[in-house]
Amino acid sequence: MLDDNMDIEPIIIPRWFWEMKPGGIAYQTYVGLASFGTYNPATGEYEGCQPKLKTLAERMGGGVSKAQRGIAELTEMGAAIGKRRWDPDGTPQPSEYRVLVRKPEAVSSVGPESNQSCGQIYYVLRTADGAIKIGHTRGSALKRS
Secondary structure, eight states: OOOTTOEEEEEEEOHHHHHTOOOHHHHHHHHHHHTTSEEETTTTEEEEEOOOHHHHHHHHTSOHHHHHHHHHHHHHHTSEEEEEEEOTTSOEEEEEEEEEOSOOTTSOOOSTTTTSOOSEEEEEEEOTTSOEEEEEEETTEEEEO
16 A cells, blocks of 8 residues: 555556566666656657756666666667757756657567557655655556565
8 A cells, every 4th residue: 555645656668668678777767767757648758857867876776877878778779868958158967858658760660569658657656755666556556666
C-alpha cells in the first residue's frame, strides 16, 4: 500500500523501448530523465528535462559517469534527444532532453504492436520529506524497485 504522503507521477515506458532490450542503466536513465520533464501527449515526449548530471546521477543511485553512459545509450537508441544550452554570457547550463514515448522513425520495427505506448508503467514517488523512490506496476499493484 502506498503512503498518503507520497505524490505519484507515472512514467510511461514504451513497448518499442523495452523490446529493444536495453540495459538496466538505460532504464534508470529513461525514468530518471523523464521524471524531470512534463509528458506532452500531442508530441509523445517528455519535454523540458533539464537535470544537472549530478542530480540525475543521484536520482539513479549512481555517479555522474553512470548517468553519462545512460544518456549515451538512450541517444544511440533514439529514445532521447539532447540539446546543449548556455546562458547569455556563455556559461554552460544543464542540457535539455526530450525523452520519446512514441517510437522514433530511426528505430526499426520490433513487432506488430511496437507503436503501442506501454507494457508497464514506472512511478516516481516523492515523499513528504522530498525523497525520491522509483517503483513499477505489474498487473494492478505498485511494486517498489
